[in-house]
Amino acid sequence: MTLESHRPFIEDLYRELHASPELSNREHRSAARMAELLRGLGFEVHEQVGEATGVVGILRRGEGPTVLVRADMDALPVTEAEQVPYRSTVTDQLDGQTVGVMHACGHDTHMAGLQGALHVLVDQDDWSGTIVAVFQPAEEVMQGAAGMQDALRELLPGGIDVALGQHVMPGAAGEVQTAAGPIMAASDHFIVTVRGRGGHGSQPEKTIDPIVLAASMVLRLQTIVSREVAPAERAVLTIGTFHAGNKQNIIPDQARFEINIRTFEPAVRQRMIAAIERIVQGECQVAGAPPALIETGDIAPLTINDADAAARVGAAFDAEFGEAHVPSPQYLGSEDFSYLPAVWGAPYVFWMYGGFDPQLVAEARERGTFDQDVPSNHAPNFIPVLQPTLDTATRAMVAAVRAFLA
Template identity: 50%
Template sequence: MGTAQEITASISQQLPWQEELYKHFHRHPELGLAEHETSARICEELEDLGYETCLIGGTGIVGILRNGEGPVVLARADMDALPVAEDTGLEYSSTVPGAMHACGHDMHMATLLGAAKFLAGNRERWSGTYLALFQPAEETAAGAKAMVADGLVERIPKPDVALAQHVMPVEAGRIGTTAGPILSAGDSLRITVYGRGAHGSMPHNSVDPVVLASSIVLKLQTIVSRETRPGQFAVLTVGALNAGSAANIIPDRAQLLLNIRTYDLQLRQRVIDSIQRIVRGECAAAGSPKEPDFEFYDQFPLTSNDAAAN
């Protein structure tokens, strides 16, 4: 690839182009599976660099650069923004109300396009095939599934190694990686518990799902603090509790939204089992007239780096 000085000089020359791309993506965030303008801009940039491009999974993109015999390397970035209103005061702040690149995906796209540009401009220094994959809807796990369902595996050269990235709050210029588990498995869970509605003046006629859900939230905290062995990693977050619509009416149900993060699949299952045990137990103790409902969604598998690739 040349000397370190040559590589640094080549990268430095393209940094203004990358910075403008980053600011463009930050100004124009798009939510998962709606990254149409983002996708079009990425395709335009890749084609200008000499890449074959194909849309896969709606707004997903793979740019292919064939450069003779050699390994096939896939590098991946995500594209979607979050439903968050920006209030940073930056001169390149989001222009889309209620949407923002708050998780670094704007940086990921600019970085991957930067790698694509560097490799396209230095073909004499390497050989093989480079795949630049831009994944939509990472935040909901729907984008990767959509690309696979749309024939990703059959439509691109089989990679010998796949590389991903994520910005982290560490010192600039440093790269962190390790063999084995590095990014946790994630599970989101929607739980509906049932009560018996009544007027607020007659609580004795009710089974109050607000009190029930509140009790469940407190009891769930013991899964990590009292059921998980010290040194093991688990995070259980109750991100939302919704019930009722009036101050003087006891509703007939409540809904909780949970998020679980684990590195160990056996521990993950124990946490899930404990959640279901606690919820069912609290419902029984409250006299709930109906069994609770459990709905899993936005599930992400554990990211475990291959030791040889690392």
């Protein structure tokens, strides 16, 4: 059977997954569905692999390399914009609040594309080796891959020869991007608790207002990239949450915010971490407040494609996609995928594919409005076009696997 014969199944699976997203480490329904489909293909299936809802399927077919292929399963606490009939209306509880849940980073395309590729590969009889399919939880909180490491080591004591993964991006559907070397940034997460002295809103002189103090930190922290990182060195600092107080006429005793940084160079990373400490504690000292508490959160490593493996995948993509295969830029987004091959010190290749109408993308680039007109990952309108996005994800994974097993 060909991709054309599997296309209705792949599209229906994508719609099903898109309409029923689950937050990190809560991917129970998605995991059960992936396991069910793997069993139907004849895979040896392992569920609840690792610390959460991981699924691993193993298909052995004669002598040859062992290739690990991965798709992530978790969604985000984002309320979806109403654009498609299969939109998500799911809600869940997170940090005591009711939040919308959406596949706003395209993990539904990853699952559907990998299942599609596995269906196509099972139908083909001209390859030999072992496929290890990993459906991973909790990528969005950078915990899922690390949480599966010990279990994978036990399941596959002989190791793997290569690991393959892919991600949908805000580019033209039908386009595939690969490159050797660093392609995605390292990520660090810090939680800052600013401690002041609370009191009545009418008597600020008797308090140390942590909101004013934290606000000053937020503004000053933005100068790290603009004034302490060289323009030639790529880095990002984002403050994604800010929480303080519960009533308008009470000055609270603390404020809390979270920082995310993305870097490619270890020296830049260390410089930014030191600057965060210096600015936060310096502002506390100026305000006469006690030192702030700075805690470390989720961490993701650099994603560095192996040169030889990337060349092999790139050649396969040249043959499969022609001019639609283009060099990948370095993305300041981050991934925990590389924790999986790190279990055995194996090489890996991670690539990108576009998910949006090619004409929209081309016109937006020509107008210089790409950032405004093409949705970005994690946005409430990040809803890839059905085709050729899913065909591309399926074809890319099939071609990459066959580059090692055919």
